Amino acid sequence: MSDATPSGDWSRSAAAQRQYNLVGGAILAVAGLALFATSFLLQNPVPLTVRGSVVIFVAVGIAISAGLLRVQNPQDVYGGMALILLALVAFVASNDLPGMRGFAFGPGTAPRLFAFTLAILSLGVVIGGLLTSGPDVSGYKIRGVIFIIGSILAFAACIRPLGLVIASFATMVICAAAAEDVKWRETVIVAVVVTAFCSVLFPYGLNLPFQLWPRFW
Amino acid sequence: MYDLIANLWLGMGVAVTPMNVFLCLIGALVGTLIGVLPGIGSLATIAMLLPITFGLPPVGALIMLAGIYYGAQYGGSTTSILVNIPGESSSVVTCLDGHEMAKQGRAGPALAIAAIGSFFAGCVATVLVAALGAPLTSLALLFGPAEYFSLMCLGLIFAVVLAKGSVLKALTMILTGLLLSMIGSDLETGAERMTWGIPELSDGIGFVVVGMGMFGFGEILRNLEQPGTREIVQAKVTGLMPTLPDLKAAAGAIGRGTVIGSLLGILPGGGAIIASFAAYTLEKRVSKHPQRFGRGAIEGVAAPESANNAAAQTSFIPLLTLGIPPNPVMALMVGAMTIHGIVPGPQVMTKQPELFWGMIASMWIGNLMLVVINLPLVGMWVRLLRVPYRHLFPMIVIFCCIGVYSLNNAPFDVTMTAIFGVVGYWLVKHDFEPAPMILGFVLGPLMEENLRRAMLIARGDATVFLTRPISATLLALALFLLVLAVLPSLRAKREEVFTE
Numbered sequence: 273m274s275d276a277t278p279s280g281d282w283s284r285s286a287a288a289q290r291q292y293n294l295v296g297g298a299i300l301a302v303a304g305l306a307l308f309a310t311s312f313l314l315q316n317p318v319p320l321t322v323r324g325s326v327v328i329f330v331a332v333g334i335a336i337s338a339g340l341l342r343v344q345n346p347q348d349v350y351g352g353m354a355l356i357l358l359a360l361v362a363f364v365a366s367n368d369l370p371g372m373r374g375f376a377f378g379p380g381t382a383p384r385l386f387a388f389t390l391a392i393l394s395l396g397v398v399i400g401g402l403l404t405s406g407p408d409v410s411g412y413k414i415r416g417v418i419f420i421i422g423s424i425l426a427f428a429a430c431i432r433p434l435g436l437v438i439a440s441f442a443t444m445v446i447c448a449a450a451a452e453d454v455k456w457r458e459t460v461i462v463a464v465v466v467t468a469f470c471s472v473l474f475p476y477g478l479n480l481p482f483q484l485w486p487r488f489w
Numbered sequence: 490m491y492d493l494i495a496n497l498w499l500g501m502g503v504a505v506t507p508m509n510v511f512l513c514l515i516g517a518l519v520g521t522l523i524g525v526l527p528g529i530g531s532l533a534t535i536a537m538l539l540p541i542t543f544g545l546p547p548v549g550a551l552i553m554l555a556g557i558y559y560g561a562q563y564g565g566s567t568t569s570i571l572v573n574i575p576g577e578s579s580s581v582v583t584c585l586d587g588h589e590m591a592k593q594g595r596a597g598p599a600l601a602i603a604a605i606g607s608f609f610a611g612c613v614a615t616v617l618v619a620a621l622g623a624p625l626t627s628l629a630l631l632f633g634p635a636e637y638f639s640l641m642c643l644g645l646i647f648a649v650v651l652a653k654g655s656v657l658k659a660l661t662m663i664l665t666g667l668l669l670s671m672i673g674s675d676l677e678t679g680a681e682r683m684t685w686g687i688p689e690l691s692d693g694i695g696f697v698v699v700g701m702g703m704f705g706f707g708e709i710l711r712n713l714e715q716p717g718t719r720e721i722v723q724a725k726v727t728g729l730m731p732t733l734p735d736l737k738a739a740a741g742a743i744g745r746g747t748v749i750g751s752l753l754g755i756l757p758g759g760g761a762i763i764a765s766f767a768a769y770t771l772e773k774r775v776s777k778h779p780q781r782f783g784r785g786a787i788e789g790v791a792a793p794e795s796a797n798n799a800a801a802q803t804s805f806i807p808l809l810t811l812g813i814p815p816n817p818v819m820a821l822m823v824g825a826m827t828i829h830g831i832v833p834g835p836q837v838m839t840k841q842p843e844l845f846w847g848m849i850a851s852m853w854i855g856n857l858m859l860v861v862i863n864l865p866l867v868g869m870w871v872r873l874l875r876v877p878y879r880h881l882f883p884m885i886v887i888f889c890c891i892g893v894y895s896l897n898n899a900p901f902d903v904t905m906t907a908i909f910g911v912v913g914y915w916l917v918k919h920d921f922e923p924a925p926m927i928l929g930f931v932l933g934p935l936m937e938e939n940l941r942r943a944m945l946i947a948r949g950d951a952t953v954f955l956t957r958p959i960s961a962t963l964l965a966l967a968l969f970l971l972v973l974a975v976l977p978s979l980r981a982k983r984e985e986v987f988t989e
Contacts, residue, residue, distance in 0.1 A: 351921055366683055375945070379677070380682070383668065383682060386668045396657055420706060420886065421910065425904060431903070444887055445883075451882070459879075462883070463883070474891060478543070
């Protein structure tokens, strides 16, 4: 996409890197353990190879966390590990689905085929990231994530019970807090105008079935 | 030839009814309005505006959507020229020379040449779509499931080769998309797949949900990282018309851009972004004064703008003839068509000729609209761009939310979009490209269906993909491309194209 991403040559100090790996590896290990536990709750037993892979995954996570594995390219190592986890989750999730019946594909065949290929390719990414160096993962903009995602979730929670007017006003205000240079007075004015615009456009202008006010109104 | 004219005439008859011209106008206008906003691409724009077409008859809805698409595309170049922020990933290269021209006080001619180039490219591409539509449709009859599967493989490999960055990582993204598309009910047996017992997932994850999350919300999260770096051209935009020497200089560039764009648009996995890059690089190669590029050369605006518009249009060809969406935007079109009960593919042309040809004719009208409405409205777009980003993004977020919600009236969809927003942000942080993933997600169900069918017909013999000649050719081509992309010499060249 656009070339303006600041992730190009971001780097941390050695201490910060150790900290990052400690937390990152721990998250991977915990996620792997959770998957391992889940695999015992299924009807059909999960094949030993899948369980074994999950155990190895957890071990690698712990090794990263303890600093035993040198993470040269964090972007590739963490990115690849997360995708391997996704593939393992897919294996566990599609465990109860029947596979090949004769030469006909069952519902479980294609998901496992794709998950297997994904795991192999991602393993390549992880190994590449352990062997060749690359840029660190640049810092997350936590404020942006919290307020933007919060506002979207607020919309999802409010739209049914409270109606479009309250939902869109609340979303606008919460969302605006994501910007560092937020100006509250302007924000409220903009939110009122946009809410009014939406409440006229969607239900009346476009005849979409939106409820404007709370149910008990 | 006679058929072609008769068909286009039929299409014109459909497209120039006052109602449809009006819809096309509204679509182009609204598309430009949203497309001008920085940091929101045509995918998110179309997804956001999808609900406004719900109440329309099918032909009108498609005409309006096509208008929105071209509008979004053109609006992106306006932003590139005036603000040096690409409003659209396909207009990244337009920034280079376009913004430079604007700084020299020549924003008017830059915008005008972009519009003229787009219009010319659009005219050529429209004729091309009309001319190639019929023969390619008959080609589609030769295609069995094995060929369809191989063609989609080729398309995905194209997407990998054309994505920037590591080939391996792009491949993992495609597999991720394929895997995510498996969630939901199995088409043949109806078994619930990987839904963890969540009833809302039994229909699968909607394409709009993934696209809007990754490209709409993910983009906003990323934009918030770099606050206040916009430099809007302060000078008043005067003298819209390019001079005669300008036109002369740009004419060749427009022609070459159109050819490149048309070719790259037809290929699955290609599309507008790569077309604009390729056209710019070629223009720099053939120019007698390559040092002028990057300093406000009018060819540097004309070529990529013509190319991306031509590609945007010819990418309808695989969709309308084979029923395969070659890029994410076209996948959205599939969604829009399905809502109106149209199944894209070869049968559209024979069963609903007025719809097919009406849409093609409206592409041309849409391009004309862009020239007519946009040049007088430049002043308004400039004013819109002065609105600070802190007010723009909440508006984008709320419109996206309403757009997603109104698809199924499901709050669950909105929640999923938020999750995919975070996923998109995370992926970019780890230098994974979301575009191949979206394509994999779109093609996943189609690929699985054709793979299953091909294997069933061949009685489980996987060599069927290599023994059928068309299928074998397509797969060989895909392999060849993949090898080329991994070879070091070409890799260096690819890097060069993307860093320029």
